[in-house]
Amino acid sequence: MRKSDIYTDVASGKNAERAQLDACFQALRQGDTLVVWRLDRLGRSLPDLVRIVSDLETKGVCFESLTERIETGSASGRLIFHVFAALAEFERNLIRERTQAGLVAARARGRHGGRRPKLSRRQTEEIVAMIKARSMPVAQIAARYQVSRTTIYNVAQRARTAVSPA
Known part of the structure; x- marks a missing residue:
């Protein structure tokens, strides 16, 4: 590995630009392996991470996380990763259901979301x-x-x- 093969983004916040991540994806070729120190360094959330790894799989690129010891180059590694993906989808569905139930309960109490009108x-x-x-x-x-x-x-x-x- 060359030093030019190391990509580092210094950003925080959900919507921050990730120019180095984009450059890394452009440089990856079929048969390459993207290695990260921790899972949370690659994806901002589990659904985001699942999307990124799916994109990598589509390109024929393997993924490896050193801290969690997850790699998608083997069948067992892909299985573990997809278990994470299934749990993420389950979590998203639970959050959606809770949010909908909360909105229904709030409307029943006469509360409506949104910003107050600026004008009378x-x-x-x-x-x-x-x-x-x-x-x-x-x-x-x-x-x-x-x-x-x-x-x-x-x-x-x-x-x-x-x-x-x-």
Whole structure:
């Protein structure tokens, strides 16, 4: 192995760019083995890791994790890895079911998710009237109500769809 074969990303956070990981994937060829120190160094979550290893398998690249002693180059290694994958899918399904049950229970208690509206009903009516009368540019309306122009356009769009026949 050459030093140029070692790829290191220094990033944190779920959505961080992983340029070195992308470069590593570009360099991998069929028959290669991708070796990582720990599983969590490759995937941000178990589902993410399963997706990455599946992509590697598709390319004909083996995978090995030194700490967990998992390798996908043998039948037993693939079995262990796919047991992890099955558990990850099971976990995702449980989380989805719990989330849905929690949302149903919250709605039954009269609670609804989402952000509180920035504008009151009265303010929304005033904005719609100003837009219809064309008495003021959108930027001025937005400044007056301390919202973005996008919010004003959204209010206008909702007013148009509420009035137009379905």
